[in-house]
Amino acid sequence: MRNAAITGWGMAVPERVLSNADLARMVETSDDWITNRTGIKERRIVGPDDSTTSLSVAAARQALAKAGLTADDIDLIVVATCTPDQFLVSQACLVQAEIGGNAGAFDLGAACSGFVYALAVGSQFVQTGLHERVMVIGVDTLTRFVDYTDRSTCILFGDGAGAVVLEATDEPRGLLSTVLGADGAGYKHLYIPGWGAFVPESAELFPEYRPYLHMNGQEVFRFAVRVMGDAAAEAVEKANLTFDDVDMLIPHQANMRIIDAAARRLALPREKVWVNLDRYGNTSAASIPIAIFEAAETGKLAEEDNVVLVAFGGGLAWAAGMVRWGTAGVCRDPECRKLGLAANEPERVPSGQSPDAAVMEIPTAGNG
Numbered sequence: 001m002r003n004a005a006i007t008g009w010g011m012a013v014p015e016r017v018l019s020n021a022d023l024a025r026m027v028e029t030s031d032d033w034i035t036n037r038t039g040i041k042e043r044r045i046v047g048p049d050d051s052t053t054s055l056s057v058a059a060a061r062q063a064l065a066k067a068g069l070t071a072d073d074i075d076l077i078v079v080a081t082c083t084p085d086q087f088l089v090s091q092a093c094l095v096q097a098e099i100g101g102n103a104g105a106f107d108l109g110a111a112c113s114g115f116v117y118a119l120a121v122g123s124q125f126v127q128t129g130l131h132e133r134v135m136v137i138g139v140d141t142l143t144r145f146v147d148y149t150d151r152s153t154c155i156l157f158g159d160g161a162g163a164v165v166l167e168a169t170d171e172p173r174g175l176l177s178t179v180l181g182a183d184g185a186g187y188k189h190l191y192i193p194g195w196g197a198f199v200p201e202s203a204e205l206f207p208e209y210r211p212y213l214h215m216n217g218q219e220v221f222r223f224a225v226r227v228m229g230d231a232a233a234e235a236v237e238k239a240n241l242t243f244d245d246v247d248m249l250i251p252h253q254a255n256m257r258i259i260d261a262a263a264r265r266l267a268l269p270r271e272k273v274w275v276n277l278d279r280y281g282n283t284s285a286a287s288i289p290i291a292i293f294e295a296a297e298t299g300k301l302a303e304e305d306n307v308v309l310v311a312f313g314g315g316l317a318w319a320a321g322m323v324r325w326g327t328a329g330v331c332r333d334p335e336c337r338k339l340g341l342a343a344n345e346p347e348r349v350p351s352g353q354s355p356d357a358a359v360m361e362i363p364t365a366g367n368g
């Protein structure tokens with residue numbers, strides 16, 4: 001059976017830091033409240049020179065370098081985002097304009113669950129044999145749509161991008177199971193009204209349609225606690241594994257209480273759960289690939305590790321998958337890569353130098 005191993009990873013966040021103390025000067029809130037209710041301490045936010053494109057391109061270039069590939073080697077670019085720089089053309093084409101190549105390129109929208117949806121889509125193109133190498137990017141700049149007078153939403157979000165490269169292998173690597181779901185009827189619990197083709201007929205209504213993110217926090221919280229645990233458990237079962245087989249949980253980084261609930265459902269100790277929301281807040285579609293990058297770069301992922309990815313968000317949508325880490329069976333020879341032939345000898349892509357997340361250099365894009 002053909003699979004799609006993750007052979008490259010990259011990330012980028014803006015340089016500009018917005019701390020809880022900064023927010024406490026903008027709205028009636030406090031570091032204590034934000035930390036206790038969410039776990040977030042600071043987030044990176046885009047500045048005038050940053051964009052969804054600049055963050056994506058930085059992450060994409062890094063993922064290509066890590067995989068030892070160039071843009072010409074990639075057959076398809078899938079970008080998961082709900083904040084593209086423009087509607088026409090796709091964000092994926094804007095990325096390609098910068099990195100080069102002629103891969104197929106399209107966007108996918110599933111809000112915070114977007115990266116896991118896109119990983120499922122990209123993996124299918126490899127598994128069916130249609131493509132050899134696919135780049136999947138998760139990126140969002142939701143702070144452009146945050147109302148900084150609304151204390152219940154402005155504390156949550158940060159910006160960023162993460163990218164992975166998928167390559168064909170005959171070994172059981174990459175996404176081994178997929179769980180996708182949505183409750184479209186609940187869309188109004190988390191959405192950005194008035195940013196799209198729909199224009200309300202009544203001019204009086206127009207102020208209501210300003211392009212700011214609206215959220216019913218408690219409703220989203222209840223939904224998230226339920227689906228994160230259930231979807232993660234289903235992904236494990238679908239891969240014919242047990243909770244004991246799980247080496248790491250990489251959850252969407254929205255709220256520490258939601259992450260804890262998902263970990264409890266899988267009976268996982270805290271050290272097996274990747275958490276970085278204290279430093280980045282909720283980066284929407286970027287949160288999982290950023291966490292993948294950090295886990296890989298700090299040497300926390302080993303060949304054959306079983307990693308559960310699980311996300312929820314606007315839609316209301318959710319997604320989960322079991323990933324078997326490693327590059328066994330991926331062809332490292334440039335000639336056979338060119339021809340798209342399978343490898344004989346398993347080989348491992350070096351996974352970075354830094355042994356500790358605390359000393360890892362955080363890749364940034366733009367000047368903020």
Ligand code: ACO
Pocket residue numbers: 028029030033034037038111112113151152153155156190215217218220221224254255282284312313314
């Ligand atoms: N600082 C201080 N007080 C605040 C703040 C704040 N930043 N925000 C709200 N409050 C107040 C409220 O006004 C309320 O006051 P009241 O009791 O006087 O009315 C009180 O705190 C409690 O408010 P709740 O909404 O009940 O607080 P809760 O514990 O639910 O926490 C939160 C709010 C953090 C938003 C939580 O509901 C949550 O995390 N929900 C999930 C949201 C989420 O993850 N969204 C992203 C989805 S991903 C995507 O697709 C974009």
